[in-house]
Amino acid sequence: MSDTSQLTLPVAADDSADLIEAVARRQDRAAFAELFRRFAPRVKAFVMRSGTDADTAQEVAQETMVLVWRRAETFDRSRAGAATWIFTIARNKRVDLLRRATHAGFDAEDYVQFSTEAPESADHAAISRQMRERIGAVMQHLTADQVEVLRMAFFQDKSHSTIAEEMKLPLGTVKSRIRLALLRLREALQGDSL
Amino acid sequence: MIRHPAPSELLLDYASGALAEGPALLVAAHLAYSEEARADVATLEAVAGAMLESMPAESLDDDALARTLARIEAAPTPAPETWSNDDAQKIVGTDIPAPLRRYLPQDARWRSALGGIEEIELPLSDKTYRATLMRIGAGRGLPMHRHAGSEYTLVLAGGFADGHERFDRGDVCIADPAVEHKPVADADQPCICLLVTEAPVVLTGLFGRLLNPFLKR
Numbered sequence: 001m002s003d004t005s006q007l008t009l010p011v012a013a014d015d016s017a018d019l020i021e022a023v024a025r026r027q028d029r030a031a032f033a034e035l036f037r038r039f040a041p042r043v044k045a046f047v048m049r050s051g052t053d054a055d056t057a058q059e060v061a062q063e064t065m066v067l068v069w070r071r072a073e074t075f076d077r078s079r080a081g082a083a084t085w086i087f088t089i090a091r092n093k094r095v096d097l098l099r100r101a102t103h104a105g106f107d108a109e110d111y112v113q114f115s116t117e118a119p120e121s122a123d124h125a126a127i128s129r130q131m132r133e134r135i136g137a138v139m140q141h142l143t144a145d146q147v148e149v150l151r152m153a154f155f156q157d158k159s160h161s162t163i164a165e166e167m168k169l170p171l172g173t174v175k176s177r178i179r180l181a182l183l184r185l186r187e188a189l190q191g192d193s194l
Numbered sequence: 195m196i197r198h199p200a201p202s203e204l205l206l207d208y209a210s211g212a213l214a215e216g217p218a219l220l221v222a223a224h225l226a227y228s229e230e231a232r233a234d235v236a237t238l239e240a241v242a243g244a245m246l247e248s249m250p251a252e253s254l255d256d257d258a259l260a261r262t263l264a265r266i267e268a269a270p271t272p273a274p275e276t277w278s279n280d281d282a283q284k285i286v287g288t289d290i291p292a293p294l295r296r297y298l299p300q301d302a303r304w305r306s307a308l309g310g311i312e313e314i315e316l317p318l319s320d321k322t323y324r325a326t327l328m329r330i331g332a333g334r335g336l337p338m339h340r341h342a343g344s345e346y347t348l349v350l351a352g353g354f355a356d357g358h359e360r361f362d363r364g365d366v367c368i369a370d371p372a373v374e375h376k377p378v379a380d381a382d383q384p385c386i387c388l389l390v391t392e393a394p395v396v397l398t399g400l401f402g403r404l405l406n407p408f409l410k411r
Contacts, residue, residue, distance in 0.1 A: 029263070036259050041251030048252060058254055062262045069266045080236065084243030091211040091242070102319060103211055104222035104293040106232070114226040114291060114364070135240040136248075150206075154242040159212040160203040179202040185237050 016082035017075070024072035032069055039083075040065050043090045050157040052098065060097055064090040094157065141188040146181035149174060196228040198365035205231060209238035216323025216390040219293055219316070220346045220366070223388060226291035227364025286314070286327060288351035288386050297325065310334055316388075323390055330354065330385045335378035343392025345369040347377075352385035354378060 016038060022031035040061045047057035067089045075085055088105075095103040139147065152163045164174040200208075200221055207213035208221040225232045255261075277285075277295040285302050297316035304312040311334075316325040327350070330336065346368055353362040354377045361367050361377075369375055379385035 032263075033259060036262065039246075040258065040262075041254055042246055042249040044254060045249040045252035046246050049249075054252070057252070058258065061254065062258060062265070065262050066265050070270055081240065081243055083247040084236075084240045087243045087246045088239055090246070091209075095211050095215075099215075100319060102215060104215070104219040104296075106222050106225040106235075106293065114289070135237070136244045139241065139244065150238075150241055151245070153206050153210040153212065154245055157210060157212050159207045159210075162212070175201070175203045178206050182202050182205075182234055182237065185241070186234075189237065 014077070014081055017077040020068070020072050020075045020082055020085070021077075023069060024075060032065075035068060036065050039068070039086050043086070046087075046090065046155070047094055049155040050094075052094075056097065060090060060093050063097065064093050067093065135185075138185060138188040141184045142181055146177050146184070149177045150181060196230065196364045198359070198361055198367060199228050199231050200224050200366045201368070202234065204366075204368075205234050206238055209235050209242065214323055215318050215320040216325050216392075217344075217346050219297065219318070219325055220348050220388055220390045222293035223291045223350075224348050224364065224366055226293075286350075286386065287329070287384070290327075290350055294327075294350075294388065304329060309336055311336065313389075323392055325388065325390045328387045328389045330377070330379040330387075332379055332384050333381040335376055343371060345392070346390040348388040350386045350388060352383045353380045354385045354387075355380070 016035060019028075019031040019035045022028035023035070043064050044054070044057045044061040047060045048054060052060070064086065068086060071089070075082075080088075092103040092105065142150075148167075149160075149163055152158050152166070153160070158166070160174050160178060161171060163169075164171045167174070204213070204217065204221060208218055213221065221231075221235075225235060274296075276292075277298050279289060279295070282295045282298055283289045285298070290298075294316065297318070298314070299317060302314050304314055307313045307328075310331060312329040314327040316327065318325055332352075346366065347361070349361050349363050349365050349367075351363060353360060353365075355361075356367060356375050356377045359367075367377075
């Protein structure tokens, strides 16, 4: 086991996105090694939060990084930050390895074909895309109750109904916390862009 | 405009990965129609990304990077062949989002099911849910039924009315076990839906009770 103290530095703004693009463009192994140092230990820690043992969590982390290499070309920094993109890969791997099922992904190309929505909502999405990288600051607009639900969902891999059971809350209360959290995030993201 | 978007808690369960394969497939397909739901899922995923970034690191085995690089050297498993949009449309009768095309079996064709409906099963690896494409003829209704578990419907073409509410292309309808309902397709065209059910549907009424023994799976 290696010393972890050197790994706990905060990940800098989005030069991780530059690293992913370097992997995509020229299969840059040094860039990949740096991404591995930044994210593999965090993915492992993230997966262990849900009670998964260390070996399995390390397996999820390694398999996630294999896909970071293979799918680097599909990374689009205008749609998601590096950490967000890596989270979605790790989430799907966790489902794949722990539940032996598939997490159905969404295809960006579909939107053009299927959407029937007004252009205003597309503007709203564009605003959110720019502001999502500041999500940490935006999360300060949430109440402690709302943050707790989001933390249980993501860190512990729990559904909203399991969260309601464990917090001994009526299902409706948890649903409205989630709805209000999303509403506040949406408002804060739009407010920031003005 | 999507009048019946997937509720926030379903989007959170999808974004966290806690949602079972069947309903997750329905949400993934719904995202093709609803920009608002896509923006919400992207926002939730960004929250998770920020949480991932702020995690204290967990140590890995010393050779973890070397082992990962070795896996990268090995040939990747080729992606399974999936249906093109046009070919799927010929079989299904409407265009369907990519997540559904990936589940459409090679020998897909409409088969008659009970109550004058037709269906194509989309095989899931998680058998706690069953996912089917369902086609209801214009103006026809499903037999009155209740649910032993949750039922999720996504409209892919046409529309249906369920009591007081209307559901159109892209809309999500969630029926919980307490609800007894009778969806009726619009009169002018067949309605094609993705139906995800948790457990066998319980038919009610005399005809339903007679048929029910044959529906057990």
